[in-house]
Amino acid sequence: EDQVTQSPEALRLQEGESSSLNCSYTVSGLRGLFWYRQDPGKGPEFLFTLYSAGEEKEKERLKATLTKKESFLHITAPKPEDSATYLCAVQAAGGFKTIFGAGTRLFVKA
Amino acid sequence: EAQVTQNPRYLITVTGKKLTVTCSQNMNHEYMSWYRQDPGLGLRQIYYSMNVEVTDKGDVPEGYKVSRKEKRNFPLILESPSPNQTSLYFCASSYQTGHGNTEAFFGQGTRLTVV
Numbered sequence: 001e002d003q004v005t006q007s008p009e010a011l012r013l014q015e016g017e018s019s020s021l022n023c024s025y026t027v028s029g030l031r032g033l034f035w036y037r038q039d040p041g042k043g044p045e046f047l048f049t050l051y052s053a054g055e056e057k058e059k060e061r062l063k064a065t066l067t068k069k070e071s072f073l074h075i076t077a078p079k080p081e082d083s084a085t086y087l088c089a090v091q092a093a094g095g096f097k098t099i100f101g102a103g104t105r106l107f108v109k110a
Numbered sequence: 111e112a113q114v115t116q117n118p119r120y121l122i123t124v125t126g127k128k129l130t131v132t133c134s135q136n137m138n139h140e141y142m143s144w145y146r147q148d149p150g151l152g153l154r155q156i157y158y159s160m161n162v163e164v165t166d167k168g169d170v171p172e173g174y175k176v177s178r179k180e181k182r183n184f185p186l187i188l189e190s191p192s193p194n195q196t197s198l199y200f201c202a203s204s205y206q207t208g209h210g211n212t213e214a215f216f217g218q219g220t221r222l223t224v225v
Contacts, residue, residue, distance in 0.1 A: 031210035043114075043200050043216030044153070051210075087153065091210045096160055097168055098143065098211070102152035 002027045002092050006101035013078055013108050021073040021086055021104045029093030033071050035064050036087040038103070044087055047073075078108045112137050116201050116217035123191055123224055131186045131220050133201030139215075140206040142184040143168065144176065146197040147219075153200065159184055160206060191224040198222075 003026045013019055025033065032051050036044035048057045050066040057064050061082065063074040073086055089100040114135045123129055135142065143158035145168075155168030159178040173195055175187040184203075188195060198221050202214040 034213060036214075041219070043202075043219055044214075046213035046215070049213055089153075093210075096141070096158060096166070096206075096211070098155055098158070098214075099169070100145075100153040100155075102150060 002099050004088055004090055004099050004101040006088050006104050008104060010105040015079055015108055015110050016077045018076045023071040023088030023101055025090045027090055027092035031091040031093045033066055034089045035073055038085045038087055080108050080110050083108045114201055114203055114215050114217040116220050118220060120221050125192055125224055126190050129188050129191060131199060133184045133217060134182050135203040139203035141211050142203045144186045145200045148197050193224045196222060196224050
């Protein structure tokens with residue numbers, strides 16, 4: 001069964017303290033892996049798409065990487081405005097379902 | 111402005127009273143889908159559609175219906191709502207390519223309470 005697991009469930013950082021969020025996936029062939037950011041009471045907002053192992057993408061303080069079993073979202077020198085829930089989703093080859101992980105809630109304290 | 115519009119934003123209804131949540135996108139996207147979001151469970155896909163008149167079940171389709179008669183609209187129908195369908199619902203749309211789907215644009219959400 002296709003599955004996506006995100007860890008940790010919650011992460012508290014001081015401003016400037018870099019860290020990483022993990023997304024482990026089990027799918028029968030990966031069509032694409034997506035990272036989204038969700039603020040309270042709002043719909044998810046797209047961050048990155050990764051298609052193949054070894055691929056990396058960057059945007060401001062965020063960098064996403066992909067291996068054959070997991071993806072990491074690295075946050076460098078976070079600021080309080082980076083506080084949000086970060087969601088990982090995958091689409092498996094052979095189908096068009098999208099499977100989301102439960103998310104990581106990030107809190108960044110000034 | 112590119113957007114996905116859901117209506118209503120908030121809805122309180124009674125068990126068994128049929129309801130429809132509308133979703134419309136203005137980006138000419140082929141792929142549209144519905145999700146429900148519950149605490150601790152993340153987003154779970156209910157139904158998706160790859161184009162007009164083409165729909166398929168996600169992971170939690172029981173108790174829901176959808177239709178895709180026009181490319182821009184993808185309504186979610188609850189024919190006989192029950193309290194376990196109380197949730198936050200999101201509609202999303204994206205392009206469909208040979209790789210799969212591009213990033214999804216999400217609506218603002220519909221908070222549904224069934225009493």
